[in-house]
Amino acid sequence: MIAWLVSAALAGEGVHDALWRELLARDGFAGCDAVWALGPEDVVRSELIAATKVARPPWAPMRAATCVAARAATDDVALAEVKGWMADPAVPGLALVVVGALDAWPEARALPVAKVAAARVGTDTVFARHAPQALAASPHASVRALATPRP
Amino acid sequence: MKPFRIMVGAAVVGSSLACSGADLPTEDGVVEGLRAISWNGDSDGSASAALTIPVDGESGMLLTFQAEPGQMVFVDRVTSPSGEVVLDAESDWSSDENRTMAHYAAEVVSFNWPILGTDADLEDGDWTVEVVTTDDGGSYTGGQGLVFEGQLKSDGGFDSGLVHVDLVFVNGADQEDNWVSAIEQAAEIWRDIYANIGVTVEFATYTYDSGDLAAPGFGDAADYVAIADSTAYRSINMVITPEIAGQSDLYGIAGGIPGPLAATGSSAVTVSVAMNAGPDLRFDADEIRLLGETMAHESGHFAGLFHPVEYADGAWDAYDAVDDTPRCSGESNCYSSLADNLMFPFPVCDDTSCDPQQVLTSGQGAVENRYTGVE
Numbered sequence: 145m146i147a148w149l150v151s152a153a154l155a156g157e158g159v160h161d162a163l164w165r166e167l168l169a170r171d172g173f174a175g176c177d178a179v180w181a182l183g184p185e186d187v188v189r190s191e192l193i194a195a196t197k198v199a200r201p202p203w204a205p206m207r208a209a210t211c212v213a214a215r216a217a218t219d220d221v222a223l224a225e226v227k228g229w230m231a232d233p234a235v236p237g238l239a240l241v242v243v244g245a246l247d248a249w250p251e252a253r254a255l256p257v258a259k260v261a262a263a264r265v266g267t268d269t270v271f272a273r274h275a276p277q278a279l280a281a282s283p284h285a286s287v288r289a290l291a292t293p294r295p
Numbered sequence: 296m297k298p299f300r301i302m303v304g305a306a307v308v309g310s311s312l313a314c315s316g317a318d319l320p321t322e323d324g325v326v327e328g329l330r331a332i333s334w335n336g337d338s339d340g341s342a343s344a345a346l347t348i349p350v351d352g353e354s355g356m357l358l359t360f361q362a363e364p365g366q367m368v369f370v371d372r373v374t375s376p377s378g379e380v381v382l383d384a385e386s387d388w389s390s391d392e393n394r395t396m397a398h399y400a401a402e403v404v405s406f407n408w409p410i411l412g413t414d415a416d417l418e419d420g421d422w423t424v425e426v427v428t429t430d431d432g433g434s435y436t437g438g439q440g441l442v443f444e445g446q447l448k449s450d451g452g453f454d455s456g457l458v459h460v461d462l463v464f465v466n467g468a469d470q471e472d473n474w475v476s477a478i479e480q481a482a483e484i485w486r487d488i489y490a491n492i493g494v495t496v497e498f499a500t501y502t503y504d505s506g507d508l509a510a511p512g513f514g515d516a517a518d519y520v521a522i523a524d525s526t527a528y529r530s531i532n533m534v535i536t537p538e539i540a541g542q543s544d545l546y547g548i549a550g551g552i553p554g555p556l557a558a559t560g561s562s563a564v565t566v567s568v569a570m571n572a573g574p575d576l577r578f579d580a581d582e583i584r585l586l587g588e589t590m591a592h593e594s595g596h597f598a599g600l601f602h603p604v605e606y607a608d609g610a611w612d613a614y615d616a617v618d619d620t621p622r623c624s625g626e627s628n629c630y631s632s633l634a635d636n637l638m639f640p641f642p643v644c645d646d647t648s649c650d651p652q653q654v655l656t657s658g659q660g661a662v663e664n665r666y667t668g669v670e
Contacts, residue, residue: 165606168641170592173544200644202573202582203546209574210544235574244543270576273467274537274569277506 159183163191167204176211189215193225196238209238213245217253230260236271239264243278251284258282262290317345317423320443327529328670329446329556336443338428342435343371346443348422350376353447355417357667359405359555360426361442364516367400367429368441373408376420381408384427392616393601396552400429403512403561407553407599412453412661413618444557446529448667455493456669459530460594463501463522463563465508468535474568477578477586478535484587485594488637488653492660494669501526507540508565511550514541516560519550523558529668530556531597532563533590539567546570547593554597556668564593581648588652592637598666600659602640604629617658 162182166174180188195208209229216222226245229238243261246254258279265272280291320334330353338344348356362368373382384398397406406424409417428439450456462478469475486496503522509515511534519534526532531554539545547570550561571586572578578586603620605613611629614622620636623629634643635654643650655663663669 165641168644170546170589170640170642171548171596171602172640175544196574198646199573200581200646200649201585201642203570204644205574206570207544207546237569237572237574237576240538240569240576241543244538270471273470277466 159187160191163188163195164204167195167207168201173207176214179211180215189219189221193222196225196229206237206241209241210245213242214248216242216245217249223253227257227260230257230264233268236264236268239268239271240274240278243275246278246287247281247283251286254282254284255286258284258287258290262292265292317347317425319347319349320445326446327527329448329529329667332443332445332447334441334443336441338368338426338437338439338441340437342428342437342439343425344428344441345423345425348424348445350417350419350422350447352419352449353417354450354453355407355409355665355667356422356445356447357405357407357553357556358424358445359403359443359557359559361403361444361557361559362428363440364402365431366436366439367402367431367433368426368439369400369404369429370395370397370406370424371427372423372425373406374423374425375415375418376422377418379415381414382406391613393552393605393613394616395599400427400433401512401551401561403551403555403559405551405553405555405561407666409665410599410662411616411618412658412665414665444555446556446667448670450664450670453661453664455495456664457495457497458489458594458598458663458666458669459497459499459527461499461501461526461530461532463503463526463532463534465503465505465534465536468537468568469502471568471576473577474535474572477572477583478568480583481587481590484584484653485591488587488591488655489663491653492655492657492663494660494663499527499530503534507536507538508534509540510542510545510548511554511563511565512561514560519560519563520558523562528556529670531594531668533594534563534565535568536565537568538570539565543567544570547589549593549596552596552601553599553666564590564597566590566593584651585642585649588637591653595638595655595659595663598663598669600638600662602638603633603636603659604640606640615659617656617662619656619658 192208196205216226226242320332323331360368397404430436547566549564601615621632623632
């Protein structure tokens with residue numbers, strides 16, 4: 145059974161198939177730079193965001209999220225998406241991906257999201273066990289200051 | 296003008312001269328049923344080093360070479376006592392079949408022999424192993440330090456075996472009840488998969504105090520050595536980490552094909568719990584099954600298995616060397632003939648579930664049973 149997502153609203157079947165091959169790969173993921181190079185930026189971004197909402201296999205939405213979160217450093221559409229993850233209690237895994245990506249963002253852009261992460265530590269048990277150490281290891285001093293010890 | 300060699304997968308440009316003389320390793324006794332040998336030395340001016348490996352009644356050997364930090368080594372040629380060249384890097388580089396990663400330069404490389412069920416038995420006598428050292432760009436560089444460790448096993452036969460797996464939890468991965476339960480259940484699925492090829496899996500559990508660890512061979516070498524030193528000698532270390540540090544998009548990775556039993560920075564299979572649990576960081580039944588297949592898949596690499604087919608640059612045109620995994624061509628053909636194989640490079644999923652991938656052929660079982668880590 146081969147199942148490719150229906151993407152009638154999205155242009156570029158070639159991009160879709162190539163992107164999903166990367167997201168699915170057990171070994172040898174080419175990396176987010178290669179994924180973003182698969183097609184026009186808006187097409188790839190839409191595909192990646194759609195992929196973060198797919199359940200199977202579990203590493204596909206997580207892998208897509210790493211690429212969206214990295215791009216959110218400069219892309220406002222991606223930023224809006226990751227902010228949604230930070231506020232969604234159902235996706236602590238995507239929120240952790242965002243926390244991991246903050247290191248590479250400009251500090252001024254990272255700090256507001258880091259504040260949301262710090263607040264989430266108080267309400268999300270699983271997130272709370274793993275996010276603080278990522279915040280504490282941030283190269284951004286203002287983000288490090290938000291880190292609290294994990295329970 | 297000296298001949299140059301261009302290596303697939305990692306640019307290696309240089310020359311290799313036939314080396315004269317081969318050192319004998321030191322005998323280190325028997326450890327957990329394995330005859331252990333070791334050697335420290337340097338590559339010569341032509342970047343080559345050679346060892347004589349005496350075999351006397353053993354049925355398998357695993358040879359691991361470690362270069363200096365920042366340098367690399369690869370196995371160039373392995374010659375049997377009767378003069379048969381069983382591995383020649385230059386030949387394998389141009390082959391569309393993958394047998395071992397030992398001939399691709401890395402800081403740590405391991406070579407297991409025999410590999411396939413179709414390989415001749417390990418011959419008694421003096422084997423010669425020739426290696427070449429390079430810099431991190433792949434250029435042959437002589438006078439480099441090398442550390443060698445080898446293990447030789449004496450098996451009653453290759454129809455069945457026992458592999459010890461150490462599940463090593465790091466960075467709080469054992470603090471999530473859902474994760475621990477998932478791993479326990481996944482381990483049982485792995486056990487069932489390997490039972491079909493005659494390999495019994497026995498698990499032991501450890502915790503190791505660290506943060507997230509990098510992929511084996513890509514960082515945190517001291518931690519991986521410490522883990523290997525604290526777990527069983529003849530075991531595969533499976534490190535369970537919330538995320539793979541520095542490579543958060545990795546779901547799991549083996550430290551080599553095959554992987555080393557010696558304590559090195561590559562001596563593990565590492566699995567990211569978060570990547571395998573998905574966005575909700577909780578495992579459901581389907582994800583537990585997938586996790587079991589993932590653990591079995593990556594440890595299959597560590598024991599010497601390749602994907603039966605590789606997809607790259609739009610083509611399905613590289614294969615493992617196992618004789619009973621079909622050589623498919625084209626996506627449709629490859630999916631129809633191999634999609635249920637444990638070592639297939641992609642899962643087969645719709646948006647709610649994935650098809651089981653738990654089949655291993657007899658030939659793949661033969662590779663696993665020949666891995667020196669399998670009793």
